[in-house]
Amino acid sequence: MTAPPPSPDASRHRHRLVEMDAPACWDHLREAEVGRVVRVADGAPTLAVVNIAVDEDAIVFRSRRGSRLAAALAHPGVPAIVEADGLDAQTRTGWSVVAHGTLVPVLDEVQASHLHRSHPASWLLGDHEGVWLRMTVTEVTGRQLVDPTT
Amino acid sequence: MDDTTLVTLDVDTCVRLLGEHDVGRIALSDPHGPLVFPVNYVWHGGQVLFRSDLGTKLAAAEAAHPASFQVDHVARRQRVGWSVLVRGRLSEVVDPAELDQLEDVVPMPFTRGAGKRHVVRLSAAEITGRRIPLSDDVPAGFYREVVFDSRVLDDEEAP
Numbered sequence: 001m002t003a004p005p006p007s008p009d010a011s012r013h014r015h016r017l018v019e020m021d022a023p024a025c026w027d028h029l030r031e032a033e034v035g036r037v038v039r040v041a042d043g044a045p046t047l048a049v050v051n052i053a054v055d056e057d058a059i060v061f062r063s064r065r066g067s068r069l070a071a072a073l074a075h076p077g078v079p080a081i082v083e084a085d086g087l088d089a090q091t092r093t094g095w096s097v098v099a100h101g102t103l104v105p106v107l108d109e110v111q112a113s114h115l116h117r118s119h120p121a122s123w124l125l126g127d128h129e130g131v132w133l134r135m136t137v138t139e140v141t142g143r144q145l146v147d148p149t150t
Numbered sequence: 151m152d153d154t155t156l157v158t159l160d161v162d163t164c165v166r167l168l169g170e171h172d173v174g175r176i177a178l179s180d181p182h183g184p185l186v187f188p189v190n191y192v193w194h195g196g197q198v199l200f201r202s203d204l205g206t207k208l209a210a211a212e213a214a215h216p217a218s219f220q221v222d223h224v225a226r227r228q229r230v231g232w233s234v235l236v237r238g239r240l241s242e243v244v245d246p247a248e249l250d251q252l253e254d255v256v257p258m259p260f261t262r263g264a265g266k267r268h269v270v271r272l273s274a275a276e277i278t279g280r281r282i283p284l285s286d287d288v289p290a291g292f293y294r295e296v297v298f299d300s301r302v303l304d305d306e307e308a309p
Contacts, residue, residue, distance in 0.1 A: 015260060036175060038184040040179040040183065044179070044216040045217060046235070079184065081183070081184050085175075087173045087260070089172045124156070
């Protein structure tokens with residue numbers, strides 16, 4: 001027996017928000033390719049879109065030297081968040097992951113070239129351009145919006 | 151996408167993009183650092199409007215904290231995209247007449263939170279936007295058709 005499809009209006013509000021466990025969150029972060037770095041600058045929160053990659057227990061990304069994000073390097077250990085999501089307004093389904101940590105620059109050249117080798121190129125920066133930033137993740141949470149009718 | 155080699159979008163373009171989309175992210179700061187929440191929003195009268203429960207977002211609104219709102223669209227295969235950032239302050243809409251007027255304007259959240267009856271606004275103090283420049287292997291018209299649906303890139307895509 002198959003249940004009759006609900007009316008569009010009924011399904012509209014029936015989506016369930018399901019907490020994802022940490023491994024599921026990391027899977028999304030590994031596949032996301034694009035994320036948003038959130039930090040507080042001059043008392044106000046700000047967001048920047050970056051190409052992200054996962055390296056062990058950290059999220060890594062590159063920023064051009066001289067960018068505002070790279071300027072955060074002047075204060076290593078700045079609390080930051082990396083957010084990634086795949087939300088579809090039409091189907092009202094998707095997921096979102098929020099990772100908390102602190103930003104530090106990757107100053108060690110061996111580590112930086114390891115990151116250059118192991119992670120896909122930036123959409124914006126050339127192969128060896130920019131400076132690597134590393135956010136060691138202290139907490140990751142994620143939610144999935146599930147449509148129980150599909 | 152960092153902030154130095156991207157192409158700047160003019161404010162009119164940013165505003166139109168804000169109006170064409172409905173999922174973005176609100177960023178706040180509290181004493182422990184930044185916070186971020188995806189929201190289902192509407193751009194209306196120079197404001198980002200969304201519904202919220204009684205949690206962090208509303209506490210920030212009551213205190214009129216500085217906040218940022220961000221919306222973007224990326225095309226992974228073509229490796230291009232744009233991002234618009236709105237900076238301002240959050241406040242809760244409390245005027246009954248205004249709330250009545252906004253009832254059908256502000257989208258319902260993705261989840262039907264019992265408490266998401268509060269309407270919160272971010273009044274735009276600053277609107278900025280950027281996009282990744284097109285590379286040679288992206289077909290002409292791509293941004294217009296897939297990412298932007300706009301006249302923005304006419305200069306870049308003109309034959």
